[in-house]
Amino acid sequence: MNELKKQFCEQGYTKLEAFLSSDEAKELRSIYDALLSDKQRTLHLRSDLAGGTDENRVERITQIMRPSLIEKQLLTHSAYKKALNLVKNILGDDMELDFDMLINKAPHTNTPTPWHQDAAYWINLPDKRAVSCWIALDKVYEENGCMWFLPVTDQKVLEHRNLPNGGALYCNVETSNAVAVPLEIGGCTFHDGFTLHFSKGNSTTSQRRALILNFRPKKMIALERAQGMDHTGVRKKRS
Ligand SMILES: O=C(O)CCC(=O)C(=O)O
Structure with missing residues (x-):
């Protein structure tokens, strides 16, 4: 088993230092910035x-x-x-892109993304394989909001609550074992849907831009879509 797959299977997360070249990251940043500044076109998908x-x-x-x-x-x-190629290698050839998303932390906003499991946002599916690839389009470190993870323990979704006014889901967990994962531009992490993660607020003078790609088995994507789940909508707690 290669190192990426081994670490993902053992801990529920792993990282790849040089996933993208600086040119690839630059191309993505220019599309990203255009979307961020265009509130009109993104309004229905934005929160x-x-x-x-x-x-x-x-x-x-x-x-x-x-x-x-x-x-x-x-x-x-x-x-x-x-x-996609890396994810197929980690979780199998039937993995496909389910959805993508941008998460930007604006300068000086100092607002943490609370501890949560992504599976708390999703419907309950029989095949629970899922992986999110979190791509750093800026150098990320504790002060601007790099990712932190807790090693996965089991495939159980903990009790989550909503931050007021449509904010993120969060859960209360013991975090003394949490590991920060700073990355250079173009580095990425991969995490499982049950892996607890968090990021501190951005207290720096520049943005913290991340592009996130989520993958799951093709059949499970079809099942989600049949139930109206297309990851464009209102955030809900898992029922
Ligand atoms: O970018 C962040 O601060 C949080 C990202 C996250 O929660 C996720 O990718 O699932």
């Missing part, structure tokens, strides 16, 4: 994970779901192909 509904307030943690529905060129970018 602030920090919570809040006032359109005039400064977004602290901007999330744009399914950016490739707007910028279709993303789907043919080498990042998507490379991630």
Whole structure:
């Protein structure tokens, strides 16, 4: 078993230091910045994970779901192909892209993304294989909001609550074993849907841009879509 797969299977997460070249990251950043600044085209897919509904307030943690529905060129970018190949190697040849999303932490907003499991956002599926590839488009470290993980213990979704006003889901967990994963531009992490993760707020003067690609078995994507789950909609707790 290769190292990436071994670490993912043992811990529920792993990292790849040089996933993208600086040119590849630059190409993605220019599409990313155009989407971030275009509130009109992204409005229906956009929210602030920090919570809040006032359109005039400064977004602290901007999330744009399914950016490739707007910028279709993303789907043919080498990042998507490379991630899919790595994910197939980790979890099997039937893995496909389920959805993509952007999460940006604006400068000086200092708002953590609370501890949560991605599976808390999803419907319960019989085949639970899933992996999120979190790609750093800026150098990330503790002060601007790099990812932190807790080694996965079992495939159970813990009790989650909603931050007020449509914010992120969170759960209360013991985090003394948490591991920070700083990355250079173009580095990435892979995490399982049950892996607890978090990021600190961005207290620096620049943005913290991340592109996230989520993969799961082709048959499970079909099952999700049949139940109306296409990852464009309102955040809900798993029922
Ligand atoms: O980018 C962040 O701060 C959080 C990312 C996250 O929760 C995820 O990719 O599932």
